[in-house]
Amino acid sequence: MKTMSYGLLKGKKGIIFGALDEKSIAWKAAERCHEEGAEFILSNAPVALRMGELNKLAEKTGSEVVGADATSMEDLTALFDRAQEKYGKIDFILHSIGMSVNVRKGIHYTEMDYNFLNKGWDISAVSFHKVMKAAWDKDIMNEWGSILALSYIAAQRSFPDYNDMADNKAYLESITRSFGYFWGKDKNVRVNTISQSPTPTTAGQGVKGFSGFLKFADEMSPLGNATADDCANYIVSMFSDLTKKVTMQNLFNDGGYSTTGVSEKVAERFT
Ligand SMILES: NC(=O)c1ccc[n+]([C@@H]2O[C@H](COP(=O)([O-])OP(=O)(O)OC[C@H]3O[C@@H](n4cnc5c(N)ncnc54)[C@H](O)[C@@H]3O)[C@@H](O)[C@H]2O)c1
Numbered sequence: 342m343k344t345m346s347y348g349l350l351k352g353k354k355g356i357i358f359g360a361l362d363e364k365s366i367a368w369k370a371a372e373r374c375h376e377e378g379a380e381f382i383l384s385n386a387p388v389a390l391r392m393g394e395l396n397k398l399a400e401k402t403g404s405e406v407v408g409a410d411a412t413s414m415e416d417l418t419a420l421f422d423r424a425q426e427k428y429g430k431i432d433f434i435l436h437s438i439g440m441s442v443n444v445r446k447g448i449h450y451t452e453m454d455y456n457f458l459n460k461g462w463d464i465s466a467v468s469f470h471k472v473m474k475a476a477w478d479k480d481i482m483n484e485w486g487s488i489l490a491l492s493y494i495a496a497q498r499s500f501p502d503y504n505d506m507a508d509n510k511a512y513l514e515s516i517t518r519s520f521g522y523f524w525g526k527d528k529n530v531r532v533n534t535i536s537q538s539p540t541p542t543t544a545g546q547g548v549k550g551f552s553g554f555l556k557f558a559d560e561m562s563p564l565g566n567a568t569a570d571d572c573a574n575y576i577v578s579m580f581s582d583l584t585k586k587v588t589m590q591n592l593f594n595d596g597g598y599s600t601t602g603v604s605e606k607v608a609e610r611f612t
Contacts, residue, residue, distance in 0.1 A: 346376045346377055346378075347377065348377060348378050349377045349378070349577055349578070349580075349581040349582075349583070350374055350377040350378050350379035350432075350433075350577060350580055350581060351377070351378035351379075352378065353378070353379045353380075353432040353433060353580065354379070354380050354381065354424075354428040354430075354431045354432055354433075355374070355379060355380075355381045355382075355431050355432055355433035355434060355435070355580070356381060356382045356384060356420070356421075356424055356431065356433075356434050356435070357370060357371050357374070357381050357382070357383055357384070357434075357435045357437070358384045358385065358409075358411060358434075358435060358436050358437055358438050358472070359385060359435070359436070359437030359438045359439075360383055360385065360395055360398055360437070361385065361389050361392070361394065361395075361542075361543055362392070362394045362543065363394075363398075364541065364542045364543065364569065365437065365542055365543070365569070366437050366491060366537065366540060366542060366569045366572050366573070367435060367437035368398055368569075369569040369570050369572065369573035370435055370437065370572070370573040370576045370577075371383060371398055371402055371404070372398075372401070372402065372573065373570075373573040373574060373576070373577050374402075374433075374573075374576070374577060374580065375401070375402035375403070375404075377577050377581075379432075379433070379580070380403070380404070380428070381402070381404055381433075382404060382405050382406070382407050382420070382423065382424055382427070383395055383398060383399055383402075383404045383405070383406050383407075384406070384407050384408065384409050384411075384420055385406075385408065385409075386408070386409070386410050386411065387408045387410060390406065390408045405423075405427070407419075407420050407423050407424075411436075411438050411464065411468035411471065411472060412463045412464055412467070412468050412471065414471055414474070414475065417471055417472060417474075417475040418475055418478075418479075420475070421475045421476060421479045421481055422479075424481060425479055425481055430481055430482065430483045431476075431481055431482060431483065431486065432482070432483050432485075432486045432487070432580070433486060433487045433488070433489070433580040434472060434473075434476060434482075434486075434487075434488045434489070435489050435490075435576060435580075436468070436469050436472055436488075436489065436490040436491070437490070437491050438464060438465065438468055438469075438490075439464070439465045439491070439506065439509070439544050440461055440464045440465060440544065441457070441461035441465065441504060441505050441506045441509065442454070442457035442458075442460050442461055443457045443458060443461060443504050443505050444461075444503075444504045444505070444506055444547055444548060444549075445547055447549065448504075449504075450501065450504050450505065453504075453505060457505075458505050461505055461506070461509060462505070462508070462509050462512065465506060465509035465510070465513065466509045466510070466512040466513040466516065467512075467516075469490045469513055469516050469517070469520075470516050470520060473488060473516075473520050473524070473532070476488070477523075477524075477528075480528075482524075482528055482530045484528065484529040484530070485529055485530070485531075485582065485585050486528075486530045486531075487530070487531050487532075487533075487579055487580045487584070488524065488530060488531070488532045488533075489532075489533055489534070489535060489576060489579055489580070490513055490517065490533075490534045490535075491534065491535055491536075491537055491572075492510045492513055492514055492534040492535065492536045492537070492591060493506070493507075493510050493536060493537065493539075494536055494593070494595065494598070494599055495507035495510055496510035496511040496513070496514050496536070496591070497511075497599075500554075502548055502549040502550055502554070503548060504548075506548075513534060514534050514591050517532050517533060517534050517589060517590075517591070518589045520532060521533070521588050521589035522589065524588075525588050525589070531584070531585070531586075531587060531588035531589075532588055532589060533579060533587060533588060533589070533590045533591070533592055534590075534591045534592065535572060535575055535576065535579070535592050535593075535594050536591050536592065536593045536594065536595065536599070537567060537572050537594050537595065538558055538559075538562065538566035538567040538568075538594065538595045538596060538598060539551065539554055539555045539558050539566060540566070540567075540568065540569050540572070541555065542569065557607070558595075558598055559596075560604060560606040560607050561598050561601055561603070561604050561606075561607055562595060562596030562597050562598040562601065562604070563596065563597040563601060563604065564596035564597050565596050566595070566596055566598075567594045567595055567596050571594060572594055575592070575594045579592075
């Protein structure tokens with residue numbers, strides 16, 4: 342069903358990181374933000390841009406694409422220079438970036454390669470600090486702007502196959518609180534993470550046993566898994582003026598999974 346447009350982001354400008362293909366959470370978010378009247382720059386790592394998919398989204402949403410490796414302060418500074426040139430100030434940033442080399446290579450948590458850990462940590466967690474630092478130094482955010490990243494409940498609870506991404510997400514959520522404090526106090530800008538249900542995207546499907554896990558989460562959640570489209574709607578609300586005082590939070594968009602001990606559907610399998 343098509344979601345109605347309410348003009349919630351009319352006149353707002355921003356940067357959306359991490360749309361890889363049409364399954365990406367950031368892709369759906371960009372489509373919804375566009376429908377709600379926002380203008381934005383789309384950014385992704387140079388290697389992702391080479392796929393060419395992002396140009397389709399850029400065309401559809403009337404956006405410019407600017408490549409940046411989110412671990413490179415140099416790339417990020419150039420991106421924010423471009424955003425400043427184009428918009429002056431901006432109102433929102435979506436960080437929808439994650440990657441673990443240990444997960445990709447199927448290396449067990451107990452056998453972790455620490456160079457791979459460092460790389461994944463930089464891409465999945467520290468890059469959020471770097472993005473906010475680049476924005477901070479440019480003083481590019483309008484008052485009452487909104488900065489968001491995406492997280493997963495493995496930051497709070499153990500999910501064996503999520504590997505070092507669990508630790509990266511815990512760090513990401515901590516950065517959200519630590520930097521969020523200063524953004525709030527000095528700039529009246531809010532910083533949050535949305536903790537999303539398992540979602541069949543390129544990053545999601547890289548996790549071992551993903552399809553069984555997706556089904557398990559769905560059956561455990563009273564409202565069922567939140568889809569990428571559900572997440573896009575939540576992102577719109579977090580970028581809108583309706584959520585001005587929500588900050589330094591990890592917000593679950595998970596159909597009730599995080600506070601369900603067991604569902605009847607799952608329990609029935611054991612009777
Ligand atoms: N899919 C899920 O089950 C799920 C659940 C909860 C949270 N998340 C989070 O949602 C976010 C988006 O992931 P997704 O599921 O849409 O998958 P995705 O694979 O579509 O998106 C991940 C993005 O990260 C980008 N990226 C990787 N390295 C980068 C770098 N060095 N610089 C800039 N960008 C880089 C990729 O190019 C890609 O666009 C991630 O933070 C992910 O951990 C996903």
